Amino acid sequence: MTAVGNGSQTAGRPTRLPRSARRKQLLAAAQEVFVAQGYHAAAMDDIAERAGVSKPVLYQHFPGKLELYLALLDTHCDGFLAKVHEAMRGTSDNKERVSGAVRAYFDFMDHESEAFRLVFESDLRNDPAVRQRVERVEQGCISAITDTIISDTGVSRAHAELLASGLVGAAETAAQFWLGGGRQVPKAEAEALLAALSWRGIASFPLQGEPAAGAGQTESP
Template sequence: MTAASGGAQTAGRPTRLPRSARRKQLLAAAQEVFVAQGYHAAAMDDIAERAGVSKPVLYQHFPGKLELYLALLDTHCEAIVAKVQAAMRATPDNKERVRGAVTAYFDFVDHESEAFRLVFASDLRNEPAVRERVERVEKGCIAALTDTIISDTGVNRAHAELLASGLVGAAETAAQFWLANGRQIPKQEAESLLTALLWRGIASFPLQGDPTP
């Protein structure tokens, strides 16, 4: 039984886990294998072995390798969008909202670097179903920022979406660069630098009702 299996054994047999717990266990094992080997080199045999289960058990939950990979992506894609949405709801202070969006991406790459690589650095990005999910992350984060920009500044949706896409793109690219370059500066300092840059730009758009041009 490998560490990924996470189940006790009774009389030489693995304990039967509830379906939801088994699924979570299999996804964790799959993530380890996909990150270590890449999608194309990974095999269902490797994932089953890492999870400490038989291949038939793995296939009971996921009909194939692609479905397993997509299930992983869905989990992580939903998480990053939820983080950005939460940052928008957490405070009425717009500078702190910008900081929250930046922090959401840096937290993702820092605490969930394996998940970040699966979503944004996959060797399967040309697969339509994978590309659709990555685009869904970007669209979900952009939508969260767009609604906030519209409500606060009164700019039209097309302008707000473009501004939001710039904020999301900068946060994603900077966080990925920070991770790829070995976290050369402390995370909090990196977040503050990027927040200062982005806030200087977005703050030039006055709040609704603000007479400042």
């Protein structure tokens, strides 16, 4: 089995890497093993071998398999949430915000499909610590979109949260379906379809101070 990373050994002796670099190397190896075997079938021996290190080195960084798995989840969850927040803050154009939120899910699927499976398709979803992290991602996305809806439309938080949860659920489910279906629809087209569907729903709620669609005007998203 080929070790992850470059320079893991020199002249038969393990290369001493900075702690942060070693941690990154171990996480990369663990991700490959977890995705290929699932959490329950994966063993620390497999991960150490994949990384080209001894088990003591692996245990210096992570006290056990669950801690290693949770560290992986934290890395990917934080990265994904940052993309959703960036989509909300990157423009004041609400149509672009919807497109950006949808794109974040499809990008996560397309470029980090292994990470997506770890976060959203884990065989450890019933573990409280894992479930808490998955829920943190979902609630973080809902919260970011909720705040935008409230500031723009003035609807109550309860209404805004319901709308945001619908958008998040649609984006996650559609992106997952797209990935599972072998990407039969081109990615850009898939994003545009879902963004158009979502925007037509969100756009029916007018900006604060503007009349609702149908009340003397026609909404044309």
